[in-house]
Amino acid sequence: MSINIKDVLKKYTMVLALIAVVIFFQAMTGGKMLLPQNLNNLISQNAYVFVLAAGMLLCILTGGNIDLACGSVVCFVGGIGAVLMAKDIPWIVAVVVMLICGILVGAWQGYWIAYIKVPPFIATLAGMYAFRGLSNVVLNGYSVGIDDTTFLNVFGGGADCYVPDLFGGANFNITCLLAGVVIAAIFTALVFRRRIAAKTAGYSVGPLSSDIFRVVIISVAVIWFFFMLSQYKGIPSSLIWIGIVLLTYAYITSNTTIGRYLYAVGGNEKATNLSGIDSRKVYLFAYVNMGLMAGLAGILTVARATHAEPTFGQGYEMDAIAACFIGGASAYGGEGNVFGIVIGALLMGVINMGMSIMGVEPNYQKVVKGIVVLAAIIFDVMSTKKKK
Numbered sequence: 001m002s003i004n005i006k007d008v009l010k011k012y013t014m015v016l017a018l019i020a021v022v023i024f025f026q027a028m029t030g031g032k033m034l035l036p037q038n039l040n041n042l043i044s045q046n047a048y049v050f051v052l053a054a055g056m057l058l059c060i061l062t063g064g065n066i067d068l069a070c071g072s073v074v075c076f077v078g079g080i081g082a083v084l085m086a087k088d089i090p091w092i093v094a095v096v097v098m099l100i101c102g103i104l105v106g107a108w109q110g111y112w113i114a115y116i117k118v119p120p121f122i123a124t125l126a127g128m129y130a131f132r133g134l135s136n137v138v139l140n141g142y143s144v145g146i147d148d149t150t151f152l153n154v155f156g157g158g159a160d161c162y163v164p165d166l167f168g169g170a171n172f173n174i175t176c177l178l179a180g181v182v183i184a185a186i187f188t189a190l191v192f193r194r195r196i197a198a199k200t201a202g203y204s205v206g207p208l209s210s211d212i213f214r215v216v217i218i219s220v221a222v223i224w225f226f227f228m229l230s231q232y233k234g235i236p237s238s239l240i241w242i243g244i245v246l247l248t249y250a251y252i253t254s255n256t257t258i259g260r261y262l263y264a265v266g267g268n269e270k271a272t273n274l275s276g277i278d279s280r281k282v283y284l285f286a287y288v289n290m291g292l293m294a295g296l297a298g299i300l301t302v303a304r305a306t307h308a309e310p311t312f313g314q315g316y317e318m319d320a321i322a323a324c325f326i327g328g329a330s331a332y333g334g335e336g337n338v339f340g341i342v343i344g345a346l347l348m349g350v351i352n353m354g355m356s357i358m359g360v361e362p363n364y365q366k367v368v369k370g371i372v373v374l375a376a377i378i379f380d381v382m383s384t385k386k387k388k
Contacts, residue, residue: 013379014328014343014344014347014376015343018343018346021347021350021351021354022034025350025351025353025354025355025357025358028354028358029357029358032357033350033354033357034228036229036231036232037232038353038357039228039232040229040233040236041353042350042353043236043238044156044239045304046346046348047239047241047242047297047304048074048297048301049316049323049349050242050342050345051241051245051293051296051297052070052074052293052294052316052317052320053324053327053341053344053345054245054246054249055067055070055289055290055291055292055293055294055320056290056293056317056320056321056323056341057249057324057341058249058252058253058262058285058289058290059286059287059290060266060324060325060329060331060333061262061263061286061329061333061334062262062279062283062286062333063265063266063269063333063334064330064332064333065121065283065333066124066317066321067109067124067127067294067317068121068124068125068128068317069109069124069125069126069128069130069294069317070124070313070317070320071128071313071317071318072128072129072131072135072313073102073127073295073298073313074294074298074301074316075131075132075310075313075314076101076131076132076134077098077101077105077294077298077299078299078301078302078308078313079135079138079139079144079302079308079310080094080097080098080101080138081094081095081098081146081298081299081302082146082308083308084097085148085151086145086146091148095151098298099295099296099299101295102292102293102296102298103288103291103292103295104291105127105131105291105294106287106290106291106292107284107287107288109127109291110283110284110286111284113283113284113287114279114281114283114284114287115280115284120287128317135312139308139309139310141310142310143308144308144309146302146303146307146308151303152306153237155237155241155303156236156241156300157302157304157305161238162233162234162236163176163179163235163237164234171231173229173231173232174230175234175235176226176229176235177227179226180222180223180226180227180229184218184219184220184222184223191214191215192211238303241296245293245296246338250337250338253338254337258282258285261277262285262286265279265282266330266332266334266335267333268334297316298313319348321373323345323347323348324336324340324341324344325344325373325376325377326344326347326373326376327340327342327343327344327345328340328343328344329341331377344376347372348369348372351368352365352369355368
């Protein structure tokens, strides 16, 4: 039952880094970093990072490929939705149109990448410029407001975009805390169910102490996080969308055929083609999926801001890419998982919020984020060299 400290440090390097960064900013901000309202803002302000990073992960898995256009697509799609709702189009119709537009953009870029063999960097760089320009065309260079209360509440905008407390708590959201307990219980059950199933099937399983350690740490963190949210307004609707996206992509990458194909193409594309898998379809899937996530991120972005404007989405692609690489996705492809991008997105969000609370100049914030991303890439390169 002993825990191998060396293995824990190696496996959870970025988790420990996240904890260290949180402690640092908590001390430097005089305890403001972990106030319930700030934790709520951390999730709401960075919802787009989680969503885009989930899509970006699939692109990176195919061989370290990225999508530079997703930030512009967020603006383009958000602008289309805002204009439609401004013309009294039902919000549900507007949402469907936004998601379809995102999928079509992904298919457009995926076609050039998968079938014409245009390098992803070039194809999406062209898209970044093109869809930024189209965003200005759609919005006519102006901000377009959104006042549909239902749309805002469902997708994380306005003052009432929170899950109501079913128990009527005045200053403490009991429903929120119970949700955290239930999530921790489900996670615990799944971990040990998978372990029992693997052992029954005759597969080799790791030490029990490792699973117990992981379950205890994650369960405590989840319950504490929901306890803190309970002291503000409870669960923001944007957190529900984040949860849906992350759970979906965790399942896709670990339990589906297309998930295995993504890892296979990134690991060795030639061998994958020789085994009968059409890597072109895998590339197309990855970029169509990226377009869908850009569409959802566009919806969440304009909902939180309660309007759309031509400058939205600038730098979003960099935040998503950074979250993936910081979370352990390999720059060479074939490696990475959803748990890693969660850690990467949280780390980027904590750094952004911590430096903002401290009053650090925005230019220096970019310097710090650049250094963090470089450090993550260096760590990946050094790890790859050691394996070889």
